[in-house]
Amino acid sequence: MAEVAGFLWQKGWAERNAGNISVSLADLRPSDIPDDYQPFFISLPEGFPEVAGVCFIVSATNRRMRDLTRQPMKNALIIRVTDDGAGYNIISHYGKTDLRPTSELATHLAVHSMIARRKSQERVVMHTHVTELAALTQLREFADQKRLNRILWSMHPETMIFVPAGVGFVPYLLPGTVNAGKATVMALEDHQAAIWEKHGLFAIGCNLNETFDLADILAKSASIYFMCRSSGQEPEGLTESQMDELGKIKF
Numbered sequence: 207m208a209e210v211a212g213f214l215w216q217k218g219w220a221e222r223n224a225g226n227i228s229v230s231l232a233d234l235r236p237s238d239i240p241d242d243y244q245p246f247f248i249s250l251p252e253g254f255p256e257v258a259g260v261c262f263i264v265s266a267t268n269r270r271m272r273d274l275t276r277q278p279m280k281n282a283l284i285i286r287v288t289d290d291g292a293g294y295n296i297i298s299h300y301g302k303t304d305l306r307p308t309s310e311l312a313t314h315l316a317v318h319s320m321i322a323r324r325k326s327q328e329r330v331v332m333h334t335h336v337t338e339l340a341a342l343t344q345l346r347e348f349a350d351q352k353r354l355n356r357i358l359w360s361m362h363p364e365t366m367i368f369v370p371a372g373v374g375f376v377p378y379l380l381p382g383t384v385n386a387g388k389a390t391v392m393a394l395e396d397h398q399a400a401i402w403e404k405h406g407l408f409a410i411g412c413n414l415n416e417t418f419d420l421a422d423i424l425a426k427s428a429s430i431y432f433m434c435r436s437s438g439q440e441p442e443g444l445t446e447s448q449m450d451e452l453g454k455i456k457f
Contacts, residue, residue, distance in 0.1 A: 218337055227264070262286075
């Protein structure tokens, strides 16, 4: 987690306290918490029964990714969703910390709940401000899921190979809200990545490196598009037949 946070900072995708990461620790059953520990309870805006009792390591709010890289447990914390899914306890540092989870926690838990419902293997949810993707959705022609995927797929063969389902698109919504969380879950039902209009990317994966790679590949496609446009030329892109051929490759 610390390593990937460093990648996000180096890419310029995590300005100030931007970006957040959560990882499911579903197999973790804390056994070393003192008997006299009184869990610090925080309620959630809605219940998440699908992840009741599950532990997560989560980046902290108002903390920088570059600091998480240097001092992970001073900039992230472990939480456990309560058995009824209505809130969570901070269990790292025995709760003796002023750290609180990312302001996007509700969206993260909504996505983890969706993963739990469909019984797939993703454990990581990552939100980051991929500059190239935020810029792409500033162009009205690409504030549309079909057109967005067409341009991303056509700019580089790797995108078609490694992101065959394309990306979901979430029209602009106020970050940190229940509505943003619900829209993100819908976009991720059939995709591993969802682009928030004029904002950034939510991506899911089985591990942190895989999830980062997804953002990196998509950013490369957008970057190629802008490089061609900055030369004064409209990029040709891959043809439909070339993309169909790529779509038949299995990895």
